[in-house]
Amino acid sequence: MRARILVRPKEGILDPQGQAVERALPALGFEGVANVHIGRLIELDVEDPSRLPEMCERLLSNPLIESYEIEEAAK
Amino acid sequence: MRARILVRPKEGILDPQGQAVERALPALGFEGVANVHIGRLIELDVEDPSRLPEMCERLLSNPLIESYEIEEAAK
Amino acid sequence: MKVGVIRFPGSCDDIDAQQAAARVGEAVLLWHRERDLQGVDAVIVPGGFSYGDYLRAGAIARFAPVMESVAEFASDGGLVFGICNGFQVLCEAHLLPGALLANTSLRFVFRQVELEVVRNDNPFTATCEPGERLSIPVKHTTGRFYAPDDQLDALEQRGQVVLRYAPGNNPNGSVRDIAGVCNEARNVFGLMPHPEHAVDALTGSTDGLKLLQSIAAHARQPAAAA
């Protein structure tokens, strides 16, 4: 399976990247954008998808400050 | 609309982050993982989604090295 | 000669660049929100972490009001010199070809490296000899120069590759050991190493001064003023 893992800054945790982009956009003429958050996108082929949650906890995300979501990606 | 933008390193460009993850996984006992690629996940609320492609080309991605994909995210 | 050094929020080597440039001429700071370039002969886009380098290094800075003036200045033939983060900004602004990616080590690296001057037919290395070695420090996390192969061939052919890391000195995995490139018109130049940190024997080498002296010499030529 091709898996897609979305890693996001946990709720309530400071997201300086998202803040910086949110502040930059209006100056470029893009108004009406809010709630910008920036995370990581990890895509991989995995033989045994049942192991994905463990991989996410141990390596792909930092559970202290990030949450993750696993999706099946279109090949 | 809550939009989700997936920014991926273009194919053929060395992705040392993806490689590092690919190398680290077996050492943690996760076999059978291949083709790891790491990109950026940007999520935002946008009033006028028609402007998203322009935002992506001008700011959110660098077309020389990255490709992007826009999705509607569940709120 | 009067040099303007841009100051973005998050610039770090702006004062260093100003002090280095002041060794060869007058040097002033240009605030990112101002469009007035104060009649400078050359612009330095300095190192640092403009806008925190969030998103991508240099991606947000290139939209600063002052950068509009810099783009005009460049298209009129004005000398623009991007160092490290400044190089990233100029690439993002499409004033220079290519892009800068994460170091293959994925780590920040500070190192005194040896550079090789590839060409001196531009205003930035005119006082150097081709093949000459320069000792200048690098310090960055995102310094791996990249452009597609066909573009690289074209760059080399047109003499736009100005500096390379000497063999064994490539600190970041840059393609073809490229450390510094100029635009086709040869008036915009960017490099990852920090010549402003190589201008005084007390604090390091003096090899970086040659680049600034080249700019000063160029600015003194009557043709350049036109």
Place this chain on the structure above:
Amino acid sequence: MATVAPGRASTEPRYRQLGLSDYEYELILERLGREPSPVELAMFSLMWSEHCAYKHSRRLLRRLPNTGPHVLLGPGENAGAVDVGSGMAIAFKVESHNHPSAVEPFQGAATGVGGILRDVFAVGARPIAVLDSLRFGEPGQSERSRYLLERAVAGIGHYGNSIGVPTVGGEIYFESSYEQNCLINAMCLGLAPHSRLIRSAAAGPGNVLVLLGALTGRDGIGGASVLASAELGEGDAEKRPSVQIGDPFTEKKLLECCLELLDGELLVSLQDLGAAGLTSASAEMASKGRVGLDIEISNVPLREPGMAPFEIMISESQERMLCVVEPERVGAVLAVCERWETLATPIGQVTSGDHLRVLNHGRPVADLPVHVLVDDCPLYDLEPVEPENGIYPASAPVLHGGEPETQVLLTLMRSPNISSRRHVFEQYDPVVQSRTVRRPEQADAAVLQLGDGSAIAVSIDGNGRRVACDPRRGAAEAVYECAANLACVGAEPLGLTNCLNFGNPEKPHVAWQLTEAVEGLAEACEALGVPVVGGNVSLYNEAPTGPILPTPVVGIVGKLPDAETAGRLGFARAGDAIALVGPYDPAYAGSELAKLRGAHVGGELPAVDLQALRAAHAAVREGVRAGRLVSAHDIAEGGLAVALAECCVAGGIGARLTLPGGFDLFGEAPGCGFVVSGPPEALAGFTIIGEVGGEALEIEGRLKLSVSELQAAYECGLPDLLERRC
């Protein structure tokens, strides 16, 4: 004796869950004459925590000498400061961020740097250098220690590099006692004209309190008492959400903004927000100024909706400062902040009473006499008892005695505590701001030019293993060694800062270590005439297996009249003579060799002839300043043999030496001995032991090794341990 009790069952009274003892709570009731409100209780729990109140160390710290002709700001301010001439001052301080870094090393270390930078610009100084002092478990045996090292280093680099302050020095030791309690201490130096130095005391009833910088979120709620004062134990997981994210970009703008406000003389006082956030900052400002403050918390700009008043008062969100402004200058202040894209919000005012009042939409939610909050926390006497037996296990032996001395030297050169730190310091920018005259591995101390031809030097030192052998002598040695490092570049000490990293002071043997170590520090400072201008204390660094090695970390700032003559450590010229300087009488106990041989942590450290030590430091300092010495290097871990090898590797040139028979090549006596080189006639009066030249280090009749072999061992030691390519 107070008990610190994190994470108790919820049937416990609230004050106990917050870490206050029954006795302390009784005292609060008595002083207030009523029960505290929830907001007040939260404020007490932080202000009366070990971290803020120094309950177990304050009495001891009075022993440290803190006056001297160069002192401009002493302990009590956010950072101490010394006069460096030409109307300039250097402010400096070292601080720990141990517990947060053990939880999340990258962000913990990064915010540690962010915090110490704020302490320095809070007194009006522009940060010009950072140093880091790190302790981890054995990298060869512990994956976790390797991870902590890599991530902490990345975090320190991330913050310092991004904000444009050079990281110019530091030190790292690996010992198994730090396995579960790594130490991350960061030191910062700042430069200011005397006229810009500012204190934190609030003043002038009617003046406005303005909050600067980042939005306030639910960061580190309760962090000060839970993270900084409790032993890390089983229930660690629940504390995890309180990781704070550092934002160096916001701090860079805040820093420039604050300095511009001070240059414009727009502020009455300035204070950083650190542990205990708004509570501690406002209480300290009020207490020092003997005034009251009213804070309207509904004005505090929030990052998250629905924050409770107590959360706003104790939030530890990073990158914030608090200042007092005269009403007519508020407009000018806000304009400067706008220019630097720094949020600035009036949130209250100075009052003439002595109460700290917290209002929520005009309704008081806390109203406390400032002195009760700040000064009435009970201080505890320690109950020191010297342990009868050693409390630290010996390391696994890698040398067994009987090996040839060449092999011993190579093993030492690549050992975790001695090998080159290049892998680490290459991740730090040492040159930004263009002051750095000596970078890591060029000299024993970092040297920074001040712009008037003169320079300052700085070094940070502390060897916990030796302090464990003898806390009094070991702590004194840290001062001697740090001063010796300064002598090697030609600098004379002006002032000292320290961070006392120890275990649980309620345990008698830890209390003994702490008491003895402070005594040793005090004696050494008195002997060298160096005042202590500030510092920090980190206690409860304990794991179920026991306390960390007692680790006082010492940072000294000194001055050189001429930056051009700053010393170097490497041998440079063939034909130069080599001399041994100082009352150098090394011993095996506590040495690196003893560790590698698996010796127990103990034994007698060498006694020091203080008069001879002072004379040696002065002789080296003067020799370097006068340009007579081409190189100077103090003899530290690994003894004379390692010191000589380091001089060879740094200079890329060999040396030939002849030593008296039976000379102890690997014994140690920190701060007492130097290896210097120079023209033979310039070394008259010193004990000549050899000559620079060739491609090998040869000690006649003892050992001979090529410089390249020594270099390979030295430079690959750490990368090999970290499984990195060398």
